[in-house]
Amino acid sequence: MSVTFDLSGFSELEKELENLSKSAGKSVLRRSLKKSAQPLADLMRYLAPRGDTATDDLADSIAVSTKLSKRQKGLHKRMFRDDKASVEMFVGAEPDPAAVNQEFGNVNHGPQSFARPAWEQDKMALLDRLSKDLWIELEKSIKRAEAKVARQAKG
Numbered sequence: 742m743s744v745t746f747d748l749s750g751f752s753e754l755e756k757e758l759e760n761l762s763k764s765a766g767k768s769v770l771r772r773s774l775k776k777s778a779q780p781l782a783d784l785m786r787y788l789a790p791r792g793d794t795a796t797d798d799l800a801d802s803i804a805v806s807t808k809l810s811k812r813q814k815g816l817h818k819r820m821f822r823d824d825k826a827s828v829e830m831f832v833g834a835e836p837d838p839a840a841v842n843q844e845f846g847n848v849n850h851g852p853q854s855f856a857r858p859a860w861e862q863d864k865m866a867l868l869d870r871l872s873k874d875l876w877i878e879l880e881k882s883i884k885r886a887e888a889k890v891a892r893q894a895k896g
Contacts, residue, residue: 774830777871788855810836
């Protein structure tokens with residue numbers, strides 16, 4: 742399955758990010774990605790099946806994070822070893838076999854998908870939010886950098 746997106750404004754954004762320090766640029770990207778992905782995580786929580794007890798709720802483990810489990814890190818490195826992406830953000834359930842079983846099913850029950858339907862429903866809105874959030878965070882970061890230069894010039 743192939744998905745095509747028509748993105749605009751990202752080359753201009755990349756040029757602006759180059760004017761910031763590497764750490765400031767990464768911070769802009771992390772904050773924007775986390776903020777933009779949160780509604781997707783909320784939708785996944787809403788669509789996730791509920792357990793019989795509060796401790797069975799898969800929804801409680803769904804989060805937006807930069808971290809993966811040890812196993813996920815290994816798989817991710819093998820899949821993207823040549824990718825030079827500077828910032829990544831992940832949305833989904835914490836490492837738990839139950840999450841995979843719920844999403845794809847197993848011999849005891851059929852799939853009760855929550856992640857794919859959430860992505861399909863929210864992907865275009867997420868890209869739109871990300872585009873707006875990136876520019877907002879970039880402008881804030883540029884203002885902070887300018888204020889810092891002005892303070893240093895006075896002192």
